Amino acid sequence: MSKLVLLALLALAVVFVTRVEARTEPADLAALKAFRDSFQVFKPNWPLETIDPCDNLPLYKFTITCLPPTQPHFPLRVGKISLDCYGLRGTLPSVLRNFTALRILDLGNNYLSGNVSESIFPARLQYINLFNNSFEGPVPTFSNLTDLLEVYLAKNKFSGRIPAVFGQNFSLRVLSLNSNNLTGTVPPTLGSYRNLTQLFLANNTLNGTISTSLGNLSSLVILSLWKNGLTGGIPTQLGGLSKLRFLYLDRNQLTGSIPSQLGQLRDLRILYLRENRLVGTIPSQLGQLSNLTALSLAVNNLTGSIPLEIGNIPRLALLHIYLNRNLRGTIPFTLAFSSVLNDLDLSSNALSGTIPQEFSNLLNRPSFRRLKLSWNDLSGNLTDSIFRVKPFNASVDISQNPWLCNSLPEWCGPRGDKSCDTVKCVLPTTAAPTTRPANTTSVNTTRSFVLSNKKRSEQDVESLTLNWVSSVTDDENASVNYEAEMAEEDSDNYSIVYRGKAPMATVQGLHKGKQYQFRIRAVHDGIVGPWSDAIKATVQ
Numbered sequence: 001m002s003k004l005v006l007l008a009l010l011a012l013a014v015v016f017v018t019r020v021e022a023r024t025e026p027a028d029l030a031a032l033k034a035f036r037d038s039f040q041v042f043k044p045n046w047p048l049e050t051i052d053p054c055d056n057l058p059l060y061k062f063t064i065t066c067l068p069p070t071q072p073h074f075p076l077r078v079g080k081i082s083l084d085c086y087g088l089r090g091t092l093p094s095v096l097r098n099f100t101a102l103r104i105l106d107l108g109n110n111y112l113s114g115n116v117s118e119s120i121f122p123a124r125l126q127y128i129n130l131f132n133n134s135f136e137g138p139v140p141t142f143s144n145l146t147d148l149l150e151v152y153l154a155k156n157k158f159s160g161r162i163p164a165v166f167g168q169n170f171s172l173r174v175l176s177l178n179s180n181n182l183t184g185t186v187p188p189t190l191g192s193y194r195n196l197t198q199l200f201l202a203n204n205t206l207n208g209t210i211s212t213s214l215g216n217l218s219s220l221v222i223l224s225l226w227k228n229g230l231t232g233g234i235p236t237q238l239g240g241l242s243k244l245r246f247l248y249l250d251r252n253q254l255t256g257s258i259p260s261q262l263g264q265l266r267d268l269r270i271l272y273l274r275e276n277r278l279v280g281t282i283p284s285q286l287g288q289l290s291n292l293t294a295l296s297l298a299v300n301n302l303t304g305s306i307p308l309e310i311g312n313i314p315r316l317a318l319l320h321i322y323l324n325r326n327l328r329g330t331i332p333f334t335l336a337f338s339s340v341l342n343d344l345d346l347s348s349n350a351l352s353g354t355i356p357q358e359f360s361n362l363l364n365r366p367s368f369r370r371l372k373l374s375w376n377d378l379s380g381n382l383t384d385s386i387f388r389v390k391p392f393n394a395s396v397d398i399s400q401n402p403w404l405c406n407s408l409p410e411w412c413g414p415r416g417d418k419s420c421d422t423v424k425c426v427l428p429t430t431a432a433p434t435t436r437p438a439n440t441t442s443v444n445t446t447r448s449f450v451l452s453n454k455k456r457s458e459q460d461v462e463s464l465t466l467n468w469v470s471s472v473t474d475d476e477n478a479s480v481n482y483e484a485e486m487a488e489e490d491s492d493n494y495s496i497v498y499r500g501k502a503p504m505a506t507v508q509g510l511h512k513g514k515q516y517q518f519r520i521r522a523v524h525d526g527i528v529g530p531w532s533d534a535i536k537a538t539v540q
Contacts (some may be wrong), residue, residue: 023052023054023055023075023076024052024053024054024055024066024075024076024077024078025075025076025077025078025101026075027098027100028077028078028098028099028101029048029052029053030098031078031095031098031099032046032048032053032064032078033048033049034093034095034098035081035093035095035096036048038090038093038095039088039089039090039093040089040090041087041089041090042086042087042088042089043088044063044083044086046060046063046064047059053066053078054066054076054078062082063081063082063083063086064078064080064081064082065078065079065080065082065104066078066079067079067101067103077100077101078099078101078102079101079102079103079104080102080103080104080105080106081099081102081104081105081106081107082104082106083106083107083110084106084107084108084109084110084129085108085109085110086110087110087111088107088110088111088112089110089111089112089113090112090113090114091112091113091114092107092112092114092116092117092120093120094117094119094120096120096121096122097119097120097121097122098122099122100122100123100124101122101124102122102124102125103124103125103126103127103147104125104126104127105121105125105127105128105129106127106129107129107130107133108129108130108131108132108133108152109131109132109133110132110133111133111134112130112133112134112135113133113134113135113136114135114136114137115135115136115137115138116130116135116137116140117140118140118141118142118143118144119144121140121142121144121145123144123145123146124145124146124147125142125145125147125148126147126148126149126150127149127150128142128148128150128151128152128153129150129152130152130153130156131152131153131154131155131156131176132154132155132156133155133156134156134157135153135156135157135158136156136157136158136159137158137159137160138158138159138160138163139153139158139160139162139163139177139180139182140153140163141163141165141166141167142166142167143165143167143168144168145167145168146167146168146169147167147169147171148166148167148168148169148171148172149171149172149173149174150172150173150174151166151172151174151175151176152174152176153176153177153180154176154177154178154179154180154200155178155179155180156179156180157180157181158177158180158181158182159180159181159182159183160182160183160184161182161183161184161185161187162177162182162184162186162187162190162201162206163187164187164189165189170192170193170194170195171193171195172193172195172196173195173196173197173198173219174196174197174198175190175193175196175198175199175200176198176200177200177201177204178200178201178202178203178204178224179202179203179204180203180204181204181205182201182204182205182206183204183205183206183207184206184207184208185206185207185208185209185211186201186206186208186210186211186214186225186230187211188211188213189213190211190213190214190217191211191212191213191214191215191216191217192213192216193217194216194217194218194219195219196217196219196220197219197220197221197222197243198220198221198222199214199217199220199222199223199224200222200224201224201225201228202224202225202226202227202228202248203226203227203228204227204228205228205229206225206228206229206230207228207229207230207231208230208231208232209230209231209232209233210225210230210232210234210235210238210249210254211235212235212237214235214237214238215235215237215238215240215241216237217241218240218241218242218243219243220241220243220244221243221244221245221246222244222245222246223238223241223244223246223247223248223249224246224248225248225249225252226248226249226250226251226252226272227250227251227252228251228252229252229253230249230252230253230254231252231253231254231255232254232255232256233254233255233256233257233259234249234254234256234258234259234262234273234278235259236259236261237261238259238261238262238265239259239260239261239262239263239264239265240261240264241265242264242265242266242267243267244265244267244268245267245268245269245270245291246268246269246270247262247265247268247270247271247272248270248272249272249273249276250272250273250274250275250276250296251274251275251276252275252276253276253277254273254276254277254278255276255277255278255279256278256279256280257278257279257280257281257283258273258278258280258282258283258286258297258302259283260283260285261285262283262285262286262289263283263285263286263287263288263289264285264288265289266288266289266290266291267291268289268291268292269291269292269293269294270292270293270294271286271289271292271294271295271296272294272296273296273297273300274296274297274298274299274300274320275298275299275300276299276300277300277301278297278300278301278302279300279301279302279303280302280303280304281302281303281304281305282297282302282304282305282306282307282310282321283307284307284308284309285309286307286309286310286313287307287308287309287310287311287312287313288309289313290313290314290315291315292313292315292316293315293316293317293318293340294316294317294318294319295310295313295316295318295319295320295321296318296319296320296321297320297321297324298320298321298322298323298324298345299322299323299324300323300324301324301325301326302321302324302326302327303324303326303327303328304327304328304329305327305328305329305330306321306327306329306331306332306346306351307332308332308333308334309334310332310334310335311332311333311334311335311336311337311338312334313338314338314339314340315340316338316340316341317340317341317342317343318341318342318343319335319341319343319344319345319346320343320345321345321346321349322345322346322347322348322349322372323347323348323349324348324349325348325349325350326350327349327350327351328349328350328351328352329351329352329353330351330352330353330354331346331351331353331355331356331373331378333356333358335356335359335362336356336358336359336360336361336362337358337361338362339365340367341362341368342365342367342368342369342370343369343370344362344370344371344372345370345372346372346373346376347372347373347374347375347376347397348374348375348376349375349376350376350377351373351376351377351378352376352377352378352379352403352499353378353379354378354379354380355373355378355380355398359371362394363394363396366393367393368393368394369393369394369395370394370395370396371394371395371396371397371398372395372396372397373397373398373401374397374398374399374400374401375399375400375401376400376401377401377402377403377499378398378401378403378404379401379403379404380403380404381404402495402496402497403499464506464507464510464516464537465504465505465506465507466484466498466504466505466506466507466518466520467503467504468482468503468504468520468532480501480522480523481499481500481501481522481523482498482499482500482501482502482503482505482520482521482522482523483496483498483499483520483521483522483523484496484497484498484499484505484507484518484519484520485497485518485519485520485531486507486516486517486518487516487517487534488514488515488516488517489514489515489516489517490517491517494519497518513538514538515536515537515538516536516537516538517534517535517536517537518534518535518537519531519532519533519534519535520532
């Protein structure tokens with residue numbers, strides 16, 4: 001044989017070996033063709049008849065990925081199919097079961113529908129993403145899968161209960177079932193998945209309590225249970241999840257108090273407990289959450305005051321504690337020294353006292369976006385406060401605080417506020433009581449009611465001084481506060497005009513010749529007494 005012929009044969013042998021090493025397993029290639037052709041609209045653009053996928057992964061835009069060969073010269077196996085956001089329509093093709101080496105299946109963000117059959121998934125599948133399709137029926141358990149690690153089924157139409165078990169072992173790391181139509185309770189068996197790092201069950205109609213077994217998930221980083229119908233208390237066991245970074249329990253019907261044990265979650269970034277039925281005080285231990293960036297306790301029934309420690313959280317950027325009607329006390333001045341806080345909403349509570357002057361640190365910071373303190377019992381004179389100068393970039397609402405003496409109408413707030421009238425500058429003698437109290441004190445308003453009326457301006461505006469006698473002992477008197485309300489003539493539309501300890505009040509902004517009616521009540525150690533009979537008076 002001539003040298004030329006021998007060299008030609010060697011070259012052909014090299015080409016043959018190279019092509020054998022790169023070629024796709026014939027059974028996988030046939031399965032790819034059947035899988036592609038099962039979609040009638042927007043089918044994958046795979047030129048499988050002319051170009052081998054494992055030979056040219058870039059041409060297939062890496063929608064197909066092949067595994068390394070198990071032995072030299074063996075055909076390559078398809079290990080991943082990724083067709084996220086490809087506009088696919090129809091049902092899951094049964095040919096999927098023929099991809100016996102498939103590890104990853106990503107069909108998220110398509111228009112696929114129908115029930116998901118347990119039997120179509122190859123046994124060695126580890127990652128399943130069917131996110132944001134229109135699948136329905138019961139949630140598949142993937143009972144034939146031996147190595148299941150991550151399951152993404154959120155934003156579909158799955159219904160029924162959450163299965164107690166997924167796959168054949170407890171190696172699951174991610175379970176995402178958000179935004180379906182799931183009912184029933186959170187299975188306690190989920191607490192057995194010790195490798196679970198992310199659990200998403202939010203935006204369903206789940207009920208029952210949060211199982212204490214979730215406290216066993218020592219690897220958990222994200223727990224998302226928001227917007228369900230969960231009841232009962234927050235398990236104290238959650239405070240032992242040392243790796244937890246994101247805890248979303250908002251928009252449920254949770255009751256009881258906020259566990260102080262949550263202050264042990266030193267790696268926590270976000271804590272959302274808003275829109276529940278939580279009671280009790282805000283644990284000062286939450287101030288130990290040194291990595292927390294967002295805290296929302298809004299729309300609950302919390303009482304007591306806001307702990308100073310909350311203002312010491314160094315990375316806190318968002319703090320929402322609005323709509324807790326019995327949350328009293330003053331605004332923690334410590335909040336003013338945060339270098340990252342940019343969204344503070346403490347509106348619709350019963351906070352009293354003045355707005356801390358130190359808040360100029362917040363308002364003058366370019367990154368600060370929003371301050372909302374409306375609908376409280378804050379006091380002070382805005383003319384002499386930090387609000388004399390508009391903040392750099394922030395939206396500010398301090399409206400509906402009846403004790404704020406305001407001659408700066410630009411701070412009236414979006415709803416309008418009578419306290420923005422320069423005539424109505426009624427300041428309380430002391431801040432409103434911060435606790436609800438133990439026995440009731442009656443007030444007699446019939447003695448020495450109208451003592452004086454003084455001219456305030458040239459616009460026929462008068463002030464009127466009220467005195468009343470309280471039937472309390474000298475020992476009790478130190479802990480008694482009073483509230484006075486006023487309405488015009490025979491109206492039932494009363495508004496608070498005084499809160500304080502002194503048994504007298506000067507009411508300003510009245511008009512000469514007009515008749516008003518007043519009533520008084522006492523607050524003793526937090527217990528609110530009945531209103532006195534209305535007393536009518538005309539400014540002379």
